[in-house]
Amino acid sequence: MKLVVVIPALNEERSLSSVLERIPKTVHGIDEVETVVVDDGSIDGTRRVGLEHGAHVVTHPTNMGLGRAFATGIDTALRRGADVIVNLDADGQHPPEEIAKLIAPLLDGSADFVTATRFADPELVPDMPGIKRWGNLMMARLTGWACGRPFTDVACGFRAYSRNTALKINIFGTYTYTQESLVDLHRKQLTMVEVPVAIRGVRQHGRSRIAHSVLRYGVRTFTILARAVRDRLPLTFFGSIGAVLSAVGVAAELVVLGNFIIAGETTPYQSFTILGAIFLILGAFSFLTALLADMLGRVRETQEQLLYLEKRRYYDDLTQEHVAFASNGTQATATTPATEKERVPAGRQ
16 A cells, blocks of 8 residues: 655745655555655745655646646656545645544545544634634535535645545646535545544744635635536536526515505516516526536536546556566666656646
């Protein structure tokens, strides 16, 4: 069993060293531990620090966003033969010492995906601004509604994936990936588990590139989540819109009907008749859109299954080539961190 720890990083020279030093060299149930740092276009010494600590470093030529850095990290981990993948932040908020606790449900087969939660255990809730705590709660409720199951924390990036789960996940958002990935995994009926972990509420150095503006973070995250629900749960997305529009239309018509029964005339609510009819038509159109989108969603499911099978074949072949290359007496070259600057072409997901 090989564990690959993926660390997306943007200008984290000051904190990355401490994070890398704290990653355990041995983990119960794991034969090999490897670290991958995804340098998302840093302009400081992030890449140098990663290489100095023995990590395999992949560098984006420009800043491409956390969502893209996450996708690059998953791709790199699979290329390097990972059986279990742990993702953690480079800012020092996530405790690498808890990796064994995080991956335990994967190793015992009780989960396909594990995410750390800061809020399930009242004794482990970190100190953080109240507005951020409230925003996390609202986003957890919204994501839970979309997935049809409760979550206590949907924004924590300290997560673990089995190889099979990593092969199935598909992320399109570049700004962040945390909420979108939960909707994606729920749609694919993978078992998700939350594990309480003590996590720092604030960064050790600097400020967050993602959540430094709560309003901006909320708007962009909500947009990504809405698109994820639209693409992966189209019947729920368009059906909910249709239900709201139809409810408004029915309410308007009931006002007219009630006034007619009481007063014997539609005055002064004649305009409600037209307004109600418009909303009912829009509601019916939304329901029709929901059915069509659901049909396209079934096509998407078939395509994603084919993509999964192709990805599994592709990455399994790469792993076999890696093992064969190492067995030919060049293991040091095959398994040591890259010494030359590895870059990901712009636009690659």
